[in-house]
Amino acid sequence: MPHQAVFLCHSADLVNSQHAVPFEVLYFGRSEAAFAVRYQGKVFAYLNRCSHVPMEMDYQPNEFFDTTGHWLMCATHGAMYAPQTGHCRMGPCRGGLVKIEVSESDGMVHWHTSEKFQLATLHE
Incomplete structure (x- = not known):
């Protein structure tokens, strides 16, 4: 299956160190x-999954940054990840976050499908 760019949001929807925009992917066939x-x-x-314990990280819906605005934080155990790389910087974690390729141009943000990530489709 060829890789494709999937529209995620408008660039203005993402503000430095503020709210995240959520989306769904198929990761190795699982939503x-x-x-x-x-x-x-x-x-x-990134996948919304802590590397310490595979559970969603946001402490409020779409809230991932700590109070400094410099770290992505898992609300459950306090693991801290670098926003640029997803690497664990402190706290309990194993490795880092699973990164998803994105691009931005002409005021739009897209995520990119790959062997690992496919477009999640709605089933009726």
Whole structure:
């Protein structure tokens, strides 16, 4: 299956170190929550799954940044991740977040399908 760019949101929807934009992907065939954030002017996206314990990380819907606005934080055990790379910087975690490729141009943000990530479709 060819890779494709999937519209995620308008660029203005993502503000530095603020709310995330949620979306769904198929990760190796399984539906998973994901999120995109803007940090220092760039957009980054990850599965919404802590590497310490595979559970969703946001402490309020679409809230991932700590109070400093410099770390993505898991609400359950306090693991902290670098927004640019998803690498664990402190707290209980194993490795890092699962990164999803994104691009931004002409005021739009897209995420990209791959061997790991496919478009989640709605089943009726």
